[in-house]
Amino acid sequence: MSARTPRNAPQTIDETLELLAEADYVADRSLATVLFLSLKMKRPLFLEGEAGVGKTEIAKVLASALGRRLIRLQCYEGLDVSSAVYEWNYAAQMIEIRMEEAAGVDDREAMERNVFSERHLIRRPVMEALTGEAGAAPVFLIDELDRTDEAFEAFLLEILSDYQVSVPELGTIRAAEPPIVIITTNRTREIHDALKRRCLYHWVDYPDAERELEIVRRRVPEANQRLSREVVSYIQKLREIDLFKVPGVAESIDWASALTELDKIALDPETVSDTLGVLLKYQDDIARLQEGEGAKILEEVKAELSTAD
Template sequence: MREAIRASDIESPARLAELLGEHAYLADEGLATACFLALRMGRPLFLEGEAGVGKTELAKTLAAVLGAPLIRLQCYEGLDAAQALYDWDFARQLLHLKAAEATGATGATEAARLEGELYDRRFLIARPLLRALETWPSVLLVDEVDRADDEFEAFLLEVLSDFTITVPELGTISARTPPVVVVTSNRTRDVHDALKRRCLYHWLEHPAFDREVAILRARLPACTETLAAQVAAAAGRLRAAGLVKPPGVAETLDWAEALLTLGAHDLDPGLAAATLGAVLKYREDQEAALRDGVLGHA
């Protein structure tokens, strides 16, 4: 495995794909090109697609390639600016006040000084967005932005526009060098066009058969060509079966690992049925796969 490399030293999409591959992430030409352009143009990369196709894993692997910390902001309903940006450590502020009282600092002058000290930088808790602005280099992963509310989406757009935030008590904080930003969405709702316009967009499909076999072999060295091909073929049939939740690459990897753990060398119908919980996470999907013979005969 090569040493970490600077984004400016990556000369082409093909070279980036090679570097990602050295970390067992196999990016196709379209994804490698989108990622390369995001690095070179300093634009966030917006990745959309079904769950489990490798969006989050790309950010993790990109951080490994660049030798940069991955700072992850997991989005959810109700997430607000304070939870994503910063908060004040009220417990430490209270302890500071109590310590001051114990030393007899009670005069008007001391009280004014103490009030100013309460909003010192040491009492500020940096949440993911602020940490990303203050850390260089870094990779900021805004994961599943479609789960957040519209208000947070508008706030995120403002931050990503100039990588500057204002803390009223401290002033303006700007990124010396903007972080590499990867925004992901499972498309549970439509993300506003304004945010997408700020980013370079790429839709991740489920991998083709040959690529999925290569992914299985790269991620699970113990997986034989035969087992990888059988698992990838079965996963392809499951995706075409109209299930509630078709398996992504993450589930395919889990399935192959489960089979390897059981000492399997190929995917026979009995093992396929016994390990369905690794690849299908809805009872209805498991029942449909077994009833309709989707698994095939390996």
């Protein structure tokens, strides 16, 4: 992110709401409350919810609004310490050894200090998150923790307890100030209670129609107002039926953007059918809507909005 002067954390829940709104994140009061408490108590915030509801965006918005670095650890199956914390630059170390041998250096202790110096240390996200300056600690996003295995989760528990990492060759590296930690999970598996107990918890749900409309208007301000209302109403109804994967807020924004690029000012059956690939990501769901259910939902949307007008 661009270099900005770090801001102090908000001092009230209302200030937290304003901070998020400044970055076009439309949050409800319960989310603002737990985020405020997380910042005030310096506790990690554990966000759980379906994919696409805006969990990751909270960390991005917070980093931008507070003028802090955003450090992201994208979790995946098989994630290990060398990928998450640190590793040595072996190629550079070998060059160092060859150069010292060529120079006739025979002090093995001095050679070892040079080889295992910080200039040969490759800092991964966890270590980067622990090296922020006091008063400007970064926002550390641990994204989709449920994709990792329990062994890495246990290792992370130790990190979050003491905010330090031990490097055998260098010693212990401690955070001058604990980072602002945001952990997200899509609940594909349960996270151990021991880690959750160290965090404040919040379930991020799909927004109601009013809040989702405000989100779309902020993120796609060029969209026709009628179109935005129809998009939100249509997606709200999609979430009520049994789809393999219902669309999240991210898809609402994408769909409104795509329809605006097509110069649409309202939904029509042909356009809905042609653009379902923006909204849905599974062929079975797309086929189900194209077979008639999508047109039925559109009729309901048109009728309800006409009555409201």
